[in-house]
Amino acid sequence: MAERLGAAGITTVEVDPRVAEDARTALWDNGYDVTAVVGDGALGHPPGAPYDRVIATVATERVPHAWAAQTRPGGRVLVPWATDFHNGALVAFEVAADGTMRGRIVGHAAFVRLRGQNGGHASPARDVREVDRARRSFTELRPYDVLDERDASLAVGLKVPHCEPVVRRHSEGAYTLWLVDPWSGSWADLKHAPGAGRFPVRQSGDRSLWDEVEAAYRWWNDLGRPTTGRWGLTVTPEGQFAWLDDEDHRIDR
Ligand SMILES: C[S@@+](CC[C@H](N)C(=O)[O-])C[C@H]1O[C@@H](n2cnc3c(N)ncnc32)[C@H](O)[C@@H]1O
Incomplete structure (x- = not known):
């Protein structure tokens, strides 16, 4: 990303200090002056906002609204979305002017879970x-x-x-x-x-x-065995809900 877009516009957040330090060293040693932050990615990184894109490389069940709030209207947020039962689906969101974001599932992606959220604990x-x-x-x-x-x-x-x-x-x-x-x-x-x-x-x-x-x-x-591409997710400051085809067909648990 730094090669294509320039390091100045890129921020990466990692919760594990050792992994973050390795990333920072690897990036800097190769001449990429990316902003590498140690912290909880669920909070985003407000000092760099607004972003054009947010790309999560962890799976999350409850998608943090901070990612929408810190992305400019029209910007895109890509999230591996996992439930306890299914890990997972890749959702491509677009952020609306009111700060909500909605998007459809565009593929499959199984990732480690966002630390701080449940899941993966069954024994x-x-x-x-x-x-x-x-x-x-x-x-x-x-x-x-x-x-x-x-x-x-x-x-x-x-x-x-x-x-x-x-x-x-x-x-x-x-x-x-x-x-x-x-x-x-x-x-x-x-x-x-x-x-x-x-x-x-x-x-x-x-x-x-x-x-x-x-x-x-x-x-x-x-329901006629809907395929994954028909499902979508909307994330608001109050929470999130899934839908089939459009928001009029909301899925309640
Ligand atoms: C699949 S790896 C991705 C590593 C690297 N960022 C990349 O894109 O290649 C997932 C990483 O997410 C980190 N992680 C897990 N929960 C996190 C959180 N709440 N905030 C920031 N990073 C988190 C893990 O420590 C792990 O290093």
Whole structure:
């Protein structure tokens, strides 16, 4: 970027002081006098604002409004957007004159999470408890129809908050899926066996996580299986909301 645009207009923010120092040294040693700041990128960097572009190289579920506020109207903000269920989608926002920004998903991008936001904390070994008291049922929906189908997985993530999937493969085609909500203590697991028509499910806690995932999958299916490019996100000072095709079709969890 510095080569193409000139270092004077570029600011980079990194929360880890060691990584930031390495970046600064590498840039400066190569003659790029980029402003390299140590800090929380969620806050942006007001002294350099307004920016023409903001490019996040971390995944965020709640997109910081500071990025819109510090970008000039008409400017663009590119963000890897991840839910606990799905990491993630790349959203290209355009900033409006009133300081809100809206944009569509333009691709897929899995990134490490923005430090300071939740996610990526599920641990079946720690979180799966009271197995004997779990509610038992069966499902005919194959987990990989949800997890491997990006369009479905994204939609499920929109509908089902705080639900982290963890998969362990055992042998060819056999695997266990855990769904964990570390905040409520709820968990579910499902054992997939190759060739089977239905799969045993166990669910525990206040939430029935597999039921929620399955309901969200059916919701996506009934909508006509919208592809990722039809979803968008609007970020305002008050918060954010997702939509399908346009803001009139807002998605409520
Ligand atoms: C995928 S790396 C990108 C590194 C580098 N900025 C680049 O673009 O090549 C993600 C980086 O985001 C940093 N990070 C995580 N949370 C952050 C935050 N809240 N503010 C600033 N940087 C953060 C991590 O320390 C990590 O170095």
